[in-house]
Amino acid sequence: MVSSDSARSADAALEELYAAHWRSLVRLAVLLVRDVPTAEEVVQDAFVAVHGRWSRLRDHDKALPYLRQCVVNGARSVLRRRGTATRFVQRQAGLPEPTAPSAEQEAAVGDRRAVVLDAMARLPERQREVLALRYYVDLSEADIAAALGISRGAVKSHASRGSAALRATLGHLLEGTPHD
């Protein structure tokens, strides 16, 4: 029976995809939604969705792009449910960085990370998505366009505006030399 065969292969595929991509997808989602529990939830939903859609994904190599797309869409709807990204950042602004640093060096590292995530959260939705896919996932312009359903020209303009905004916010961090 086709149903049990495809169910088995969907289950097996789900486990493989999870092993390979769970962590990196959650990290991508953190760049989009800022906090880890929400990111985990969004990615978890994405895995459930790709499982449900498995038999209809003609090209199973497209499972990862599909997962990423579900993550981006899921992150977007989470943020919209919460209200605007700006309000979200304002609410977060007063909270301490959750990974309480013990040493001064770690505090600086934690601060830097928080500053970057805050800066991302302050960007308009599309710019944030484009930058995360461009800089974190390393997707090409064409792949970003396909994932977001926008033109390559739009990707280019979101990317340049987004990185300009990030440079303005993160200027002090960009001046230093990258460690490691």
Added chain:
Amino acid sequence: MTDEHDPRLRWLMSDAVSHVEPRDALPQIRSAVRSRSQEDPLSSQPSSSARPWTYAFTGALLAAAVIAAVFLIGGLPGGADDPTPAADDSPTAEPTKDAPSEEPSASPEESSEPSASLEPETATPAPQPKEVAAAYYLAETRAGPRLFREFREVRGADAFVRGLALLQAQPLDPDYFSVWPPGSLTGASYDGDVIRVSIDDASLRAVPAGMDEATAGIAIEQVIYTMQGAAQERAAVQFMLEGNPVDQVYGVPTSEPLSNGTVLEVLNLMSVTSPEQDSTVGDSLEISGVANSFEANVVWQVQNGDGKVVDKGFVTAEGWMEEKLFPWSDSVDVSKLSPGEYFFAASTDDPSGGAEGNGPATDTKSFTIE
């Protein structure tokens, strides 16, 4: 993107999340997947409340729908309860024209009334000849929304234009509905590999207010199945917006070409082709359709305007069990029936008598005997 900060931005961004070690969610994902696949179709039956996203419904049709509903008591349209579909990835539910034996009376020559023509009938001399095309429409069943196939004459330059026109038109059968408002689907092309269907506007990306997830999924299947019928191929469908793949349509992810969902989960297991809705017949009633029914048994009945069963019988479809619908047809002598309005209903056989699953799948048509 050529700026000197690129490497640094890239580094800052991966650094910002490098400490994130997510919890293990595999058990939750597994159980979510399991509970999803075990959902009881009866409990997920969509409510029959107002659907703001069903277009072009009129009061007259609602009245007809009520009559149909009364008629269907005891045998509501049912869904995927057919036993053991066999493994098969072959095309299903034969698209329009390559199955002549399946549609003996769907051709315009044989219908005694030119009922099949889209309503905004302009009087201009026809630049395009009308041709019979097929489209799939939604109807509520016990198993949830399912697709039913309807044939109809329509003008259009090619099979895709005709299919798109039908998708955005009000179906002849008042039990059916479409969820694509006129103008929402602007074009389709087929390169031999992928069928590209353009949507008109970014607003169609979002799920319309009041549309549930199951209906949105079937709405996408409606386009896929109809376009595959036009292409005569089970080709994958890519939704496009302004020349680019669009990430989602009605909330359903669409950035990749989508193949059709499995027949037994998407199509109603019974679709009547003949009699056509509101057609007129003489002494002989040609009945035909496609079904996947237990032991290939298709049961039918004719009911008069008072709801009395005046004739019934059964016919054997060309097959069952596989992952497809099989043609069936017969000719019924109605010369002894007095002129008037009648209902025709065909159902899949349900050996459990409704005790298991969703009960029989049914499709109904009203017609007139002269």
